[in-house]
Amino acid sequence: MKIDRLIGILSILLQKEIVTAPELAEHFEVSRRTISRDIDALCRAGIPIETRQGTHGGISIMKGFRIDRTLLTNSEMKDILAGLRSLDSVNGTNRYGQLMEKLSAGSSDFMTGGQSVLIDLSSWYRDSLAPKIEAIRRSIDSQTLLAFHYYSPSGETCRIIEPYYLIFCWSSWYVWGWCTQKADYRLFKLNRMDMLSSNTDDRFEKRNAPYPDLSNERIFPSGLRVKAVFAKECKWRLIEEFGSGCFEELPDGRLLFHADYTSRENLTTWILTFGEKAELLEPAFLREELRITISKMISLYDNKLKESIDDK
Numbered sequence: 279m280k281i282d283r284l285i286g287i288l289s290i291l292l293q294k295e296i297v298t299a300p301e302l303a304e305h306f307e308v309s310r311r312t313i314s315r316d317i318d319a320l321c322r323a324g325i326p327i328e329t330r331q332g333t334h335g336g337i338s339i340m341k342g343f344r345i346d347r348t349l350l351t352n353s354e355m356k357d358i359l360a361g362l363r364s365l366d367s368v369n370g371t372n373r374y375g376q377l378m379e380k381l382s383a384g385s386s387d388f389m390t391g392g393q394s395v396l397i398d399l400s401s402w403y404r405d406s407l408a409p410k411i412e413a414i415r416r417s418i419d420s421q422t423l424l425a426f427h428y429y430s431p432s433g434e435t436c437r438i439i440e441p442y443y444l445i446f447c448w449s450s451w452y453v454w455g456w457c458t459q460k461a462d463y464r465l466f467k468l469n470r471m472d473m474l475s476s477n478t479d480d481r482f483e484k485r486n487a488p489y490p491d492l493s494n495e496r497i498f499p500s501g502l503r504v505k506a507v508f509a510k511e512c513k514w515r516l517i518e519e520f521g522s523g524c525f526e527e528l529p530d531g532r533l534l535f536h537a538d539y540t541s542r543e544n545l546t547t548w549i550l551t552f553g554e555k556a557e558l559l560e561p562a563f564l565r566e567e568l569r570i571t572i573s574k575m576i577s578l579y580d581n582k583l584k585e586s587i588d589d590k
Contacts, residue, residue, distance in 0.1 A: 283308070287316055288325065296336040407451065413474045414453050417441050423480040424455070427472045431543070439464070442487040454490045465490055502539040502561060507532050509555035546571060 283306050290297055290305075302313045317337060321327050326340040417424040418441045425438045439455035446452075451468040508516060510531040516524055525533040539545045546568055549558050558565050 284316055284319060287313075288320060291327065291337065291339045294338075296330075296334075296338040298336040302337070407468060410468050410471060410474055411444065411451065413476060414441055414444055414468075417476040418444070420476075420478060421481050421484055422476045422478055423458075423482055424453075424474065424476050426466075426474045428466060429470045429472070435459070437466070439466070440482045440485065440487075442485075443490065445490065445492070447492055454487075456485060456487065463487065463490070502542060502545060502564070504535070504537055504539045504545060504558070505560040506535045506549065506556055506558045508535055508552065509533075512552060512555050515552075542567075 286306065287302060290302070299310050299313050299317075303310045306313070317327055317329075327337060328340055329335070329337050414424065416422075421440075423438050424441045425436070428435050428437050438458045439453070440458075441453050441455040443454040444451065445454055445465075453466050453468065453471075454463065455466070456462070457464040507528075508525070510527075510533060513525075513533060516533060516535060520535075520537055524537050525535045528534055542564055545558075545564060549556050549568060550571075558568055
């Protein structure tokens with residue numbers, strides 16, 4: 279892509295005193311004429327580039343334009359490269375890796391010490407997630423409506439949206455767009471989407487779409503003040519999920535947990551994952567619901583066991 283090449287050329291010029299057109303052409307695998315056009319484009323963008331003929335001639339940026347040999351510090355550029363590499367981990371491509379090579383080209387000390395921050399955004403659903411991300415990106419770039427089947431706690435629906443933003447938040451990927459069914463902006467989780475399709479004829483006029491409010495209070499409004507007791511061997515998980523300040527140790531070693539929770543259904547499911555190592559104390563109505571759920575589970579397994587015995 280031209281923009282990638284322009285960024286790469288600019289990076290090389292910022293890192294080296296002088297470079298020749300044939301060197302740039304060989305590095306980016308393009309013709310010298312293409313490099314000349316790229317240099318003209320950089321000049322039109324306000325970058326003061328000068329060329330010198332002769333044995334020691336070449337292309338360089340005017341010295342007065344430089345700020346400590348680079349516009350970005352090594353630390354800042356490493357953060358940028360770490361972010362670019364993380365996108366490769368999602369898409370399963372090497373496009374961003376190639377861009378990283380272009381950005382870091384021409385400097386022997388640019389990446390001294392190597393990368394100290396590595397970000398991997400891939401998931402268990404990589405095989406199905408990457409095609410969804412690519413389909414949504416194409417739909418956003420071409421401004422075409424995106425249709426899909428969506429699964430939510432309230433049921434299954436067919437949705438058509440004007441997609442505007444791909445978002446990675448709360449360890450998952452989402453798309454934010456204008457839902458034609460709800461006539462409002464909605465946030466959709468990619469793992470709940472299926473059968474995505476986008477027709478190039480179904481274009482939409484781009485709205486001045488606002489950024490989604492991704493605050494925890496907005497997306498996950500609290501309302502349940504939870505108190506529970508956990509076995510001491512659950513400490514690592516409570517710290518991982520809620521932080522070290524979510525419990526106090528009782529004299530017998532058990533952990534008195536207290537926190538705000540967002541969903542009664544999710545709370546019940548979460549408590550059950552601890553098995554006999556957790557006891558929900560409050561809220562009282564959910565404690566009763568949990569007792570009923572456990573009773574039904576016991577009845578279900580008892581009946582299955584009885585049927586198995588009868589079959590023998």
